[in-house]
Amino acid sequence: MVTSLLYGSFLVIKLQSKDIAEAFLYTTSAQDLWEELATRFGESNGPMLYDIQKQIASLVQVDMSISTYFTKLKKLWDELAHLSPLPKCSCGLSKEMEDMNT
Template identity: 50%
Template structure:
């Protein structure tokens, strides 16, 4: 089998470079990217779900600056505008109707994303407080051990996204990173029902 020519390689590279601009017939602008719409209180989990969905559709670059708006004279300007409108529409459809109206007149998906981050994503203090409070008060109750573990894991994962641990090259960095793991284990044990006293001891 003959190896591909330089021209064929160049064409494949150009197609791959333009993949983010493709809009498929199945790309419905009326669709929502996520099941749980942004309501102002769930930005962290909503943000992550939207990024995963856009990444799967090869459209993440429209919100993270990897696919910047080309000049109006560029060949791909019309294609870029069409794809950006699609992403913009998906984002709007992923926001609760109670808050979406204040975002309708923003121009691009990137500008909308920055506005959402500024409004709902920068004030981590109250979110950190709420998560730590939920973790501290979590108990097994009527949950199965597996469901209780899943609940605590979700809360601690959300918290770790908000609280960054400084890194260094010394051994202290690893020890510092291990602290939340030990805390999570202790909280899990504390919240277990009394029937698990033998596990705690």
């Protein structure tokens, strides 16, 4: 369990394990702390991405109407886009790609 309080510019962390708390002693801001926590303990989207890609590849129309088939396919595409967004860059290319997709 992690609880944190922000006093002025100091972040106070109370963790169940002293070993874990010591690993974050030198974070300089709350944002750095949360990014470090997400990196260490966050879940990977890899298995979900694989599953969605597999569902897309195996989806066949068979007895579905075209609108039902497209709706199911669109739902999977939207989930895939949500889990693997375009990387952010400073050159503006990701903005152009995003505009093309909308």
